[in-house]
Amino acid sequence: MIRGIKGVKDIPPSQMPKWNVVEIAAHRLAQSYGFREIRIPIFEPTDLYVRSIGGATDIVEKEMYTFPDRDGSSLTLRPEGTAGVVRSLIEHNLINDPTCKKLYYIGPMFRHERPQAGRFRQFHQFGVEMVGFTSPNADVEVISLLWRFFSSLQLPGLTLEINSLGQPQDRLGYKDNLVAFLKPKFEQLCSNCRRRIDTNPLRVLDCKVTQCRTATEEAPKLPDFLGKNSKDHFHQVLADLEMLSIPYHLNPRLVRGLDYYSMTTFEVSCSSLGAQNAIGAGGRYDGLFEVLGGKPTPAVGFAIGLERVLLALPECMIPTPNPWVFIAGFGPLGSKAGVSLLDTLRLNGITADTDHNSTSLKNLLRSADRLSAPYVLILGDDEVSQNNAILRNMETKAQENISLSEIPTFLKKRFSI
Structure with missing residues (x-):
């Protein structure tokens, strides 16, 4: 691996x-x-x-x-x-x-x-x-x-x-004063700050090491030289x-x-x-x-x-997830209608998904649960024959029948889209 x-x-x-x-x-x-x-x-x-x-x-x-x-x-x-x-x-x-x-x-x-x-x-x-x-x-x-x-x-x-x-011209005089202050403190400074005295003395003031901050408490202040x-x-x-x-x-x-x-x-x-x-x-x-x-x-x-x-x-x-719907289409008619419904919902701005590996209602509901789907549209052969689908609230388990042609409008209103 x-x-x-x-x-x-x-x-x-x-x-x-x-x-x-x-x-x-x-x-x-x-x-x-x-x-x-x-x-x-x-x-x-x-x-x-x-x-x-x-x-x-x-x-x-x-x-x-x-x-x-x-x-x-x-x-x-x-x-x-x-x-x-x-x-x-x-x-x-x-x-x-x-x-x-x-x-x-x-x-x-x-x-x-x-x-x-x-x-x-x-x-x-x-x-x-x-x-x-x-x-x-x-x-x-x-x-x-x-x-x-x-x-x-x-x-x-x-x-x-x-x-x-x-x-820069303000800092010229300040650097001279700062270096003059720091050199007697050489042994009290960390190794990085000892090197900085000659290469970058202002950085000594910014060091977070406790011993360096203590050693520079009385250092000259840059604003006084502006x-x-x-x-x-x-x-x-x-x-x-x-x-x-x-x-x-x-x-x-x-x-x-x-x-x-x-x-x-x-x-x-x-x-x-x-x-x-x-x-x-x-x-x-x-x-x-x-x-x-x-x-x-x-x-x-x-x-x-x-x-x-x-x-x-x-x-x-951290926002709560946007509402979306899981399509549980199963059976010869239900599976085909589910594919069509997925596309219709997405074209209407409604987030929709499914599990293409599952073919039974039991497995589809299990997949919806694993994905934490808030709603599932159940669409079997019987539902297709009756031209409707079952909308299940996965939290309350409440179910309601919806006409296939009305699903996009219904869900837009339910999801406040």
Whole structure:
């Protein structure tokens, strides 16, 4: 027997109602905000992610699925979606296309992480990218969409944390001060953070290891180093969030480690998920287009891990199955009439099914029970001769006779179709 790959999960039909709730909400809300869907390749040239994510990050160094193509070039399964969207906009010269200013995507991503609750080697993200806008209003619109998405799913214990990274020039002086603070703490830091002091010092602030968080409690705060333009931008974002009644918490430790990130950065967590409680994050990345060979272009977006959203999804959000009918056609006349009735009902928008392997009423009813069919239409030779069928409620066992010609209309009314 061949087994699936560790950390790459099947999604059986029993779990699809939950996925449908989340994905339908994503499509509905993104489109209501004016975002249009884009679909990008599952694998890209490796250099795209090395340049966009950063060669000194854990994702590039340890987690990417990279493999050689037949021509010797290096390809990588996408670990995130933003880089592919930006590459597509640059390559096809879509940056100034008004229909491509606001884009969203839903699909699988791949990272070689240690599988754990809500974190897999193949996982799914919903993300948005808003391109070409420098206004704080764009930041607020993206944050609003993120918050409304989670709120519409009634996820419990939501917290929005927000910070400003300022402009790259704001961070130059801050990095010097931060490195000066961190070097005397070298022995108190984890091995990753010791390496980050020289390669990516801001990431030390974001480390979740207890000893690192304790050692950096008194670290200088990035917001104290922001210039006037950066402060004004951030204050406008916060004022607009308050106007929209979106609660937030300021978190000066919330950072991004790469220079193309700027200004607003944010993250949403959910209290029901324990220690690994982040379910969505984003921010401005005004420098990424240049990094990938494009013209300077402001942009802001977010990405959401759908598996973690599903872990927090309340049971009340999972819909009850739509009513449908099982056709129990048996006997020479009943079987033939059952095939015709299946087609008629489906053409009328009524979900109908049967078991083509069963030929007796007893076995057909058993199959209907196994499928949890709410209703069964019994159609034997006698019923066909009398031009009717028996509708059985499988829960109450109540039965009623219905004329064959009236079945579609009757069921539409019964199922409120």
